[in-house]
Amino acid sequence: MASALRAAILGHIRVPVVANGSKLLTPLWIRSMSSHDDHLEKTQVIDRILDIVKSFPKVDPSKVTPEVHFQKDLGLDSLDNVEIIMAIEEEFKLEIPDKEADKIDSCALAIEYVYNHPMAS
Amino acid sequence: MSGAASYLARRAAQKERVRILYRRALKDTLNWAVHRHLFYPDADALRERFDANKNVEDIETIDRMIADGEAQHNKWRHPDPYIVPWAPGGSKFTRNPTPPSGIEIVYDYGREDH
Numbered sequence: 001m002a003s004a005l006r007a008a009i010l011g012h013i014r015v016p017v018v019a020n021g022s023k024l025l026t027p028l029w030i031r032s033m034s035s036h037d038d039h040l041e042k043t044q045v046i047d048r049i050l051d052i053v054k055s056f057p058k059v060d061p062s063k064v065t066p067e068v069h070f071q072k073d074l075g076l077d078s079l080d081n082v083e084i085i086m087a088i089e090e091e092f093k094l095e096i097p098d099k100e101a102d103k104i105d106s107c108a109l110a111i112e113y114v115y116n117h118p119m120a121s
Numbered sequence: 122m123s124g125a126a127s128y129l130a131r132r133a134a135q136k137e138r139v140r141i142l143y144r145r146a147l148k149d150t151l152n153w154a155v156h157r158h159l160f161y162p163d164a165d166a167l168r169e170r171f172d173a174n175k176n177v178e179d180i181e182t183i184d185r186m187i188a189d190g191e192a193q194h195n196k197w198r199h200p201d202p203y204i205v206p207w208a209p210g211g212s213k214f215t216r217n218p219t220p221p222s223g224i225e226i227v228y229d230y231g232r233e234d235h
Binding site: 078079081082083085086093094095098101102119 | 136137139140141143144145147148168171172204205207208211
């Protein structure tokens, strides 16, 4: 009895079927969990590094550009250089070896290093 | 002439040692004082200690001070420093190395003929 009623109802219900397969069946969220193209954009790297340098207390924020040299243009000390590089390491979750960290002297070098590092995030 | 060049080379090497010592000391300070509100005063105190000897000119004194500083740093090193996981010494270092090239998986499960 109930099964006959159920069969009659099911016979009348129509579920819309999407005939066009191409774009609609692969929703946008399928690749959002993939880290395949997880590299940082250069503009993001530049913005974050400039923010770090500008928020350093001994630096005048209006003088900071992507090509500025820490000791020559901003008048910082070599120890201030070390502090800025440590801040960059913390921001991008990197571990820079001591010898390489010693050579990073300007914003341009820092941006190059971070952008080319495979594990920067 | 070579005297001046070797003097400058020695000073440059000393400056590099000082920078690396400052870097390691700052990282250790952060390791010991985990919270930022404790770290900032400690980092300032460390910077004062470095700045107090900034104008020493005699090269032998500088050498002795650097050796002193490195000995003090060795004494105060943290037993369990924070190292970024994928770096050497971290927990994820060489965890999943890429397999050597030339090895391939043969997908013939059920079709092997032993």
